[in-house]
Amino acid sequence: MKEGLVIDREAQMIGVYLFENKKVYRGIPRKKVLKKTKIYAGDYVYGNVVDTGTFAIEDVKERKNFLVRPPVANVDRVVVVTTLKKPEFDNFLLDSLLIVYEYFKTDPVIVFNKIDLLDDVEKKELERWINIYKDAGYDVSSVSAETGEGIDSLKDFLEGGISILAGASGVGKSSILSKLVGVNLEVREISEKTKRGRHTTTGVRLYMFQENSFVGDTPGFSSVDALYFMDKKDVKNYFREFLRYRCKFPNCTHTDEPECAVKEAVEKGEISKKRYNSYLKIIF
Ligand SMILES: Nc1nc2c(ncn2[C@@H]2O[C@H](COP(=O)(O)OP(=O)(O)O)[C@@H](O)[C@H]2O)c(=O)[nH]1
Ligand SMILES: [Mg+2]
Numbered sequence: 001m002k003e004g005l006v007i008d009r010e011a012q013m014i015g016v017y018l019f020e021n022k023k024v025y026r027g028i029p030r031k032k033v034l035k036k037t038k039i040y041a042g043d044y045v046y047g048n049v050v051d052t053g054t055f056a057i058e059d060v061k062e063r064k065n066f067l068v069r070p071p072v073a074n075v076d077r078v079v080v081v082t083t084l085k086k087p088e089f090d091n092f093l094l095d096s097l098l099i100v101y102e103y104f105k106t107d108p109v110i111v112f113n114k115i116d117l118l119d120d121v122e123k124k125e126l127e128r129w130i131n132i133y134k135d136a137g138y139d140v141s142s143v144s145a146e147t148g149e150g151i152d153s154l155k156d157f158l159e160g161g162i163s164i165l166a167g168a169s170g171v172g173k174s175s176i177l178s179k180l181v182g183v184n185l186e187v188r189e190i191s192e193k194t195k196r197g198r199h200t201t202t203g204v205r206l207y208m209f210q211e212n213s214f215v216g217d218t219p220g221f222s223s224v225d226a227l228y229f230m231d232k233k234d235v236k237n238y239f240r241e242f243l244r245y246r247c248k249f250p251n252c253t254h255t256d257e258p259e260c261a262v263k264e265a266v267e268k269g270e271i272s273k274k275r276y277n278s279y280l281k282i283i284f
């Protein structure tokens with residue numbers, strides 16, 4: 001059997017990209033497959049070409065992870081897109097998204113977009129934020145979808161597998177997607193609200209932007225949506241920099257316990273106060 005990737009799932013239409021010849025087919029799942037599972041964008045499928053336009057799906061590979069709202073499977077990394085300006089940087093939203101995507105077993109990375117808008121003072125401010133997130137253990141890059149600055153290194157960085165762009169409305173997800181893919185996709189054509197509604201039922205569309213590398217965008221979670229999925233007591237396990245410290249009590253919540261190594265690290269400046277404050281805001 002041949003391997004394909006579901007790049008598009010809209011009602012009864014399943015678009016399957018076949019790795020062998022790089023062509024896209026309409027996927028028709030066999031009945032036995034439908035009995036076993038639903039099929040989503042991001043699913044790796046096995047089957048055979050039955051005529052020039054049709055691929056019979058015989059099996060679906062077990063998913064390594066699965067994002068909801070909208071559904072997409074096997075996400076290798078989530079690119080959390082944010083901006084220092086337009087819209088104003090919201091570190092609490094960024095922190096919420098980072099932990100929820102990690103909770104969904106994907107690898108979140110950070111991209112600051114719209115760097116073309118920054119003056120020298122703002123560039124310094126961006127640098128400080130970038131260092132906070134690098135120190136916390138994330139990959140961070142900065143780009144401008146407007147001028148194209150940083151897009152080539154982003155391409156290299158996203159090489160291989162499935163990447164999903166997420167983040168607040170207006171940060172430039174669709175613009176970055178268009179730059180990566182090299183065609184003009186919907187930028188602000190549909191309001192985020194209708195898009196959210198549409199995507200909830202239909203899922204993500206994945207675009208190939210280089211060999212074996214696929215990208216799609218999502219309307220993304222709000223910070224409230226994001227934390228809805230998680231149990232508050234688990235949140236501390238997803239602040240990467242906290243995991244480097246051993247507190248007196250193994251079940252320490254890093255709030256009012258004695259000999260809390262995380263709080264000590266915040267005092268010493270090893271852990272960013274801003275990150276720690278996001279943590280407190282999330283759990284209380
Ligand atoms: N100056 C500037 N504007 C940008 C950049 N990227 C996107 N925009 C603009 O920001 C607005 C929102 O972009 P869009 O891609 O629709 O954001 P989305 O809601 O995250 O998909 C549009 O008016 C874009 O033209 C950028 O790098 N620089
Ligand atoms: Mg968009």
Ligand SMILES: [Zn+2]
Pocket residue numbers: 247252253254255257259260261262263
């Ligand atoms: Zn602690």
